[in-house]
Amino acid sequence: MRWNSRAHLRLRLLGVVLPALLLLPLGRAFYLQVLDRAELKELAVRQNRMVVKVQPRRGPIVDRNGQPLAISVPVPSVYAVREEIQEKGKTALLLSQALGMKKGVLLNKLGNGNGFVWLKRRVAPEEAEKVADLDLPGVGVQEESRRYYPNLELAASVLGFVGVDKGLEGIECSLEDQLKGGSSTRVLKRDAKGWAYTPLDFWDSSPTVGATVQLTLDRSIQFFAEQALNAAGQKLGAKSGSAIVMETETGRILAIASYPPFNPNEFSRYRQENFRNQASSFIFEPGSTFKVITIASALEEGIFDEKDIFFCGNGSYRVADATINDNLPYGWLTLKGILQKSSNIGATKVGLELGRERFEEYARRFGLGEKTGILLPGEGRGMLRKASSWTQVDTAAASFGQGIGVTALQMVNAVNAIANGGLLMRPYLVEKIVSSSGEIIQMRRPQEIRRAISPETAVKITRMMESVVGPEGSGYRARVPGYETAGKTGTAQKFSSKQNGYSESSFVASFVGFAPSRSPVLTVLVVIDEPKENTYGGVVAAPVWAEIVGKTLNYLQIEPGASEPGRPDAPLPKGTRVAGRPDVKNAGAPMSMPDLKGLTLREALGVLADMECGVKIEGTGVVVRQSPEPGEGVAPVVRIGLMPRIRT
Amino acid sequence: MKRTLKINAAVILAVVVLMVLGTIMIYSASAVKAGRDFGDGGFFFKRQALFGVAALSVMIAMSLIPYGAWERLAAPLIILTIVLLAAVLSPLGHTSNNATRWFRIGPVSLQVAEFAKLVVVIYLARYLGRRSEEVGSDSRILIRPLVLLVTVVVLVACEPDLGTAIFIGLLGCGMFFVAGAPLRSLAGLAIASSPLIAFLILKQEFRVQRIQAFLNPWKEYEGSGFQLVQSFLAFGDGGVFGTGLGGGKSKLLFLPESHTDFILAVVGEELGFVGVAVVIGLYGVIVTKGIQIARRAPDSFGMLTAAGVTLMIGLQALINAMVVLGLLPTKGLPLPFFSYGGSSLLTSAAAAGILMSVSTRGSEP
Incomplete structure (x- = not known):
């Protein structure tokens, strides 16, 4: 075996x-x-997961009080998963009836390739319902979001709008990444061939909402600004225009109006030009408003004093090969008079004395020729050439704001430095960005860029600007009843490349100023490009300015009479904001406790400094409680409690 | 006798558990695909269940038929098989996925190559069993069965079904080995056939890709390595206890052939390592018992038949599991009793029935 x-x-x-x-x-x-x-x-x-490009719900844009400016509302969209369609022809036919689309278009969409495809996005609710009732295999309805601007035209040029899947203009564009909600787009289970199996309920159930962007804009102030600007723009037949309201102390932009307006809900019905934010992108020669900078610079340099007088040539003055003209012939004018009457000749003399190098230096100190860095797409840099290339005529022209280019934003910010005691602030539009989970992603604080001029110079130039709005000034139409204001008119000839020189008919009229001038809260600029009927800034822009400022001061409850001329030390009513100068309530009775409530720490300490008492401080912000109480005798140690300021 | 019953019971139990579990897993693996392609999620499940009933009947019938009957039928069967394999390649055959492997009879398509495996076992058992004395000394007697074996292998390879062809060749060699053929002849056979196999592999682009995918699946992740990577991911997803029956994701058309050749990956995902161990363990039971039956066989034919069918089931399970787990290049071999496919199921059941028939007539060696 x-x-x-x-x-x-x-x-x-x-x-x-x-x-x-x-x-x-x-x-x-x-x-x-x-x-x-x-x-x-x-x-x-x-x-196992495939990211399908479904727009996540976009975060809202709100104003500084949390009022919605841009929101996303859910709207249904119809899609197909092509492998799941059973009868393409029948499906296309039924859908074409339900959605009001051509059958051929649908067949085309269903026929090409595999996987997921949108059939019609953002359909009416009734259409979505019809599709859902058909209950066709492979066809589904998914809720997407659609951008809606509840205030229609309001702040449109700041907000911009959203195209099919992303922000195209304004804040919607510049903060796209934050608003759209990160990269956490919706995902679905996918199979080997790259298409989805899971039929109608495959969407990630937890929606990803973008961050909330809170702007510094105040919806009401924005409304005042737009209302006034639009009315003027229409009445005057202006080509374009802008108005900016800035919070003096901080550089916050409270309103930006841009003319002509557009409705972002129907942006496709407007032309491209309407989308431009005129305030940040339109570059113009500022004209006479720039004399404020010229004179402030000369004052800061100590070349002249307010009381110095200039001979203004009775309306005509020769510089090199050019002749400078004034609208009215003036003889002798003080420095203040030059600003008040807006004499080009006077400004020229000041500017030439200042010299081109120092002129350029001051222009740059005031932030001209550089972008402010505001979060709007397409911000202009303006035009400020190197001084070394200026002729004498260039310097003369620049003295009264011709031959240099600025944006409205640069100009208002430069004048705001004067209002703010000489400190140039960084203007800003976005207060904070908060994620959908409530986490603060970004929080903006006021930021100083640099000191442009000393506080003393700022006060001097403010006094001069007050006279512009006075009865004798070129800007008397900017008077706001009950408030003292400071400002400057501007009427700039536009350069015409066709005529190769300055146009006799195209002007940019403007008015810039701040209020109340003794303790400024607002700095406001109104620019009207090519008004047809009247061209003077004092006539065209000043009333718009007055309307915006008047309504805004009233809205902010800055009480009238607070700083009327001649009563600078009058007791301030409650609720008045005190900026910069310690003003004391009940100041008449020095041996009893003054009312410190509402003052900042520095202001309160200023008051208490005269009282020979110790101070115990708790907290930060503004004074909310004090011991002893107002009117009582002064104690050896005064206790004050502070809380962060709550905006009214 | 008692011993025999015990052995038979173990084999029957293993086979039935594998069949039932396989049918359940087929439902889990194919419901989505079936729902999409046939509008009936139970399409593959129902068919497999019907085949299962048929297969059990065949197994019982085969176990009752004295295995000696197959010895007499061996020659006609091998001739019939060769004729049918040739006929499949004619226009009579049914083509699917670029391969002509089936005869269609009404709604049922039969894969001749599956039955060929069993017929080769029976034929070789008869031929080698009758020459049991000479096999060890005279290599020349191997020539005749070798010619027939090569004929079958080439016909199957022409379908083309290289996986089954190589498997049948391997099965034949296994039987030569068991029958006691000199190791020299077997080694010579391996050396002689390797250039041919290499040629057949290199001739077809996709086979080269399969080899590359096997050698480095992650590199070929998006392409030829896709299936193997999906298989790995399915196993990884399952872990020790699995995601639960029906809880796997890979079968959502991720894992190609999830209800046929790659069903073990679905077991790995849904029943975890525990499930995989049970399935492999059941094949271990069948193999161990099968070899026992062979050793207890009353005659050479019975021994070689039992060893052959055991080899057929065990080797196929081994290769399939190794392919799915990335230890061998991808081959189109089903998991016996488990994968979807009527021909495979009927063949395996018949093999198990014959094994039982040998067992019942066997005794302690």
Whole structure:
């Protein structure tokens, strides 16, 4: 039995080897499933999910009080997963009836390729309902979001608008990443061929909402600004225009109006030009408003004093090969008179004395020729050439704001430095950005850029600007009843490349100023480009300015009479904001406690400094409680409690 | 006798558990695909269940038929098989996925190559069993079965189904080995056939890709390595206890052939390592018991038949599991009793029935 024994030996061998070999796959499975599992599992999770480009719900844009400026509302969209469609022809026919689309278009969409496809986005609710009722395999309705601007035209040039999937203009564009909600787009399970299996309920159930952007804009002030600007723009047949309201102390932009307006809900019905934010992108020669900068610079340099007088050539003055003209012939004018009457000749004399180098230096100190960095797409840099290339005529022209280019934003910010005691602030439009989970992503604080001029110079130039709005000034139409204001008119000739020189008919009229002038809260600029009927800034822009400032001061409850001329030290009514100067309530009774409530720490300490008492301070912000109470005798140690200021 | 019953019971239990579990897993793995392609999530499940009933009947019938009957039928069967394999390649055959492997009879399509495996076992058992004395000494007697074996292998390879062809060749060699053929002849056979196999692999682009994918699946992740990577991910997703029946994601059309050749990956994902160990363990039971039955066989034919069918089931399970787990290059081999496919199921059940028939007539060696 030689054969049998060998065969049996081999069988026995097989009986051991075959089961032993089965241990190979078993061990391999153990490795994959137990030892190497974590890594594999992660890979599996990653590749089972496919990101489908579905717009997540966009975060809202709100004003500084939380009022909505741009919101996203859910709207249904109809999609198909093409492999799941059973009868393409019938499906297309039924859908074409339900959605009011051409059958051919639908067939085309259903026919090309595999996987997921949008059939019609943002349909009417009734259409979506019809589609849902049809209950066609492979066809579904998904809620998407649609951008809606509840205030219609309001702040449109700041907000911009959203195209099919992303922000195209304004804040919607510049803060796209934050608003759209990060990269956490919706995901669905996918299969090997890259299309979705899961039929109608495959969407990630937790929606990803973008961050909330809170602007510094105040909806009401924005409304005042737009109302006044639009009315004037229409009445005057202006080409374009802008108005900016800035919070003096901080550089916050409270309103930016841009003319002509547009409704972002129907942006496709407007032309491209309407979308421009005129305030940040339109570059113009400022004209006479710039004399404020010229004279402030000369004062700061100590070249002249307010009382110095200039001979203004009776309306005509020759510089090199050019003749400078005034609108009315003036003889001798003080520095203040030059600003008040807006004499080009006077400004020229000041500017030439200042010299081109120092002129350029001051222009730059006031922030001209550089972008403010506001978060709006397409901000202009303006035009400020190197002084070394200026001729004498260039310097003369620049003295009264011709031959240099600014944006409205640069100009209002420069004048705001004067209102703010010489400190140039960084203007800003976005207060904070808060994620959908409530986490603060970004919070803006007021930021100083640099000191442009000293506080003393700022006060001097303010006094001069007050006279502009006075009865004798060129800007008397900017008077706001009950408030003292400071400002400057501007009427600039526009350069026409057609005529290769300055146009006799195209002007940019403007008015810039701040109020109340003794403790400024607002700095406001109104620019009207090519008004048709009247061209003077004092006539065209000043009333718009007065309307915006009057309504805004009233809205902010800055009480009239607070800083009327001649009563600078009158007791301030409650609720008045005191900026910069310590003003004391009940100041007449020095040996009893003054009312410190509402003052900042520095102001309160200024008051208490005269009282020879110790001070114990708790907290930060403004004074909310004090011991002893107002009217009581002064204690050796006065305790004051402070809380962060709450904006009214 | 008692011993025999015990052995038979173990084999039957293993086979039935594998079949039931396989049918359940087929439902889990194919419901989505079936729902999409046939509008009936239970399409593959129902068919497999029907085949399962048929397969059990075949197994019982085969176990009752004395296995000696197959010895007499061996020659006609092998001739019939070769004729049918040739006929499949004629226009009579049914083509699917660029391969002509089936005969269509009404709604059922039969894969001749599956039955060929069993017929080759029976034929070789008869031929080698009758020459049990000479096999060890005279290599020349191997020539005749080798010619027939090569004929079958080439016909199957022409379908083309290289995986099954190589498997049948391997099965034949396994039987030569068990029958006691000299190791020299077997080694010579392996050396002689390797250039041919290499040629057949290199001739077809996709086979080269499969080899590359096997060697480095992660590199070929988006392409030819995709299936293997999906298989790995399915196993990894399952972990020790699995995601639960029906809880796997890979079968959502991620894992190609999830209800046929790669069903073990679905087991790995949904039933975890525990499930995989049970399935592999059941094959271990069948293999161990099968070899026992062979050793207890009353005659050479019975021994070689039992060893052959055991090899057929065990080797196929081994190769399938190793392929799915990335230990061998991708081959189109189903998991016996488990994968979807009527031909495979019927063949495996018939093999198990014959094994039982040998067992019942066997005794302690």
